Amino acid sequence: MSQARERGIPDATVARLPLYLRALNGLAERGTATVSSEDLAVAAGVNSAKLRKDLSHLGSYGTRGVGYDVQYLIYQISRELGLTQDWAVAIVGVGNLGRALANYGGFVSRGFRVAALFDADRSVVGERLVGMAVDHIDALESVIEDRGVSIVVIATPGAAAQQVADRVIAAGITSILNFAPVVLTVPDGVDVRKVDLSTELQILAFHEQRKADRDTGSPMMAGDWAEVMDA
Amino acid sequence: MSQARERGIPDATVARLPLYLRALNGLAERGTATVSSEDLAVAAGVNSAKLRKDLSHLGSYGTRGVGYDVQYLIYQISRELGLTQDWAVAIVGVGNLGRALANYGGFVSRGFRVAALFDADRSVVGERLVGMAVDHIDALESVIEDRGVSIVVIATPGAAAQQVADRVIAAGITSILNFAPVVLTVPDGVDVRKVDLSTELQILAFHEQRKADRDTGSPMMAGDWAEVMDA
DNA sequence: ACATGTGAATCCATTCACAGCA
DNA sequence: TGCTGTGAATGGATTCACATGT
Structure with a gap:
């Protein structure tokens, strides 16, 4: 069982732990004691299989048939992220x-x-x-x-x-x-x-342009690049 | 040849285009006319195979045996990102x-x-x-x-x-x-x-903690989470 | 001779689907 | 019964290594 804690947690998982933590804190504030992977996944904006796989890298902190204890999971993720020290x-x-x-x-x-x-x-x-x-x-x-x-x-x-x-x-x-x-x-x-x-804005611009092109059907002309470039 | 421009550029590639653009602008300011994938990759902090694969999604804008024309590539990436409009x-x-x-x-x-x-x-x-x-x-x-x-x-x-x-x-x-x-x-x-x-900081804290643990060899005790949590 | 462009191999991440357990 | 934890399947992205073209 669980090769989990022995070596490295995947980077993609680490990058999502803060997200889960924030969602859990929101639930805790509203007094929720227990949460299913499905509900937590919705709160964090991911799919539940991914959430379970991510959490499984930390250990087996859930209870089958029930879900996760909110406070306990907050603690485990905080500890994993190193937030129990300042x-x-x-x-x-x-x-x-x-x-x-x-x-x-x-x-x-x-x-x-x-x-x-x-x-x-x-x-x-x-x-x-x-x-x-x-x-x-x-x-x-x-x-x-x-x-x-x-x-x-x-x-x-x-x-x-x-x-x-x-x-x-x-x-x-x-x-x-x-x-x-x-x-x-x-x-x-x-x-x-x-x-x-500026990188983030440029990525948005790319997609925005795609959407605009798709709507107008305009094929994005090849254009003469020289005239745009000089100055 | 090149299935390139017909349909979608991979997200991972789109996310790096701004990086390449910035590196190219730096080269252009220093008057560089032509650059190899190897040099551009170094300037952008990625590996050269990845850079070439990324650029190949836009089209064949390089010259074998020579490299890429800096101004031309700036224009092509700008256009792809939608930066020729404001x-x-x-x-x-x-x-x-x-x-x-x-x-x-x-x-x-x-x-x-x-x-x-x-x-x-x-x-x-x-x-x-x-x-x-x-x-x-x-x-x-x-x-x-x-x-x-x-x-x-x-x-x-x-x-x-x-x-x-x-x-x-x-x-x-x-x-x-x-x-x-x-x-x-x-x-x-x-x-x-x-x-x-705060997410970015938490990711850094995770890695920082790992480094500290590795150095001290301290095994990160299981601890009694209850005492940390109440309040 | 040299550097691009790209199939093929590899690696990593996501998703599926279900066995295992409360 | 219900939900977790996880092998297996899938899908993307990265890297390798070389055929291709200048």
Whole structure:
């Protein structure tokens, strides 16, 4: 039975666990004690076979004929995701986006804590934000060390991002959430996840265009690319 | 030859096209005229076989023995993504995040234009932001119609998101970029992409925990979940 | 000689469908 | 009976490796 917990949970599964956790928290708030894979799947927006397979990678936490205990499953998923400890997060780049991230309540949900803010602009350094003074980027390494930061969010302009990544990695960081629109090059063992607004918009535009083409029946002319390109 | 353009490009490929486009723009700025799949793959952070397979879905735009013409490939990918027209984007929810998105220059890169801003808070309505007055959410349908909005970004609190989605969909929108931490339920034919900060952090925490466990060799005790859960 | 474009092989994820258990 | 947990079947995506064309 269950080869489950011995080695690696599939990436696709890990990526959905936060989703399940959120759905479970919603159920818990409404006082639901027990939930079937079918109901939980609906709440999380996935199909129930996938949900059961995903949960089976963690272990056998359900009861046949009954379903899953909501509180128990919340705990198991939280533990698996490492949310029973709290993680010190640093945000590098306190521009529009960095500020929004620092203030965004849901962002620093249970398990995470903004422990440091950095910027290169001296006129921003010292400003207080969510009860925390912005440090100058010069202090990056020492502050990361002192405050036990283990996850770094990069919210700088694209041009600065790789350099910031290099420095935090040298300082021992192995988990980076990158909002800058560049591909970061990092050594093995460092995890980078990226959030890329313009990429997401472009993917939507692609599908939107497809829908429009299908409706009008217009065949999307080949066109002379040269005239569009120069400037 | 090439079944390419006749029917659907794989989703995984579509999701990478913006990446290639960005890498190509970087090369173009440095005056590079021609690039091999190997070099472009490095710039985009993928492997070259994947890159070639991806591009082959668009057509045969390379030259054997030579590589790809940078400008030409930029044009072809742009066209495929629908970036040769410009898309009117509305942002719903002008809080911290909505403001950051509106101001984020790279966000509204070539092909996209912020055409409307909405908020439910009367004290925000009328405020000007990126040369545009914030409209009250009551005007959602009429403004979307009037300004030809085709992509809506939801940056509201979670509780309002589904309601906003229902309304914009009723108004004819079929492309939504959702920043609110909820699973949106939408009819077939509507595309939703979500950007979820806390999910990304949780995925990083999972891997970070794995690394820590591997280093310490600590087996992650089973623990009594009850004591962690009550409150 | 060289780099693309692509069948074939492989790997991973999803879905099906049912055995096993409460 | 009802719902979980999971082998088996399916479907996609990635990678390999080379035939093809310049």
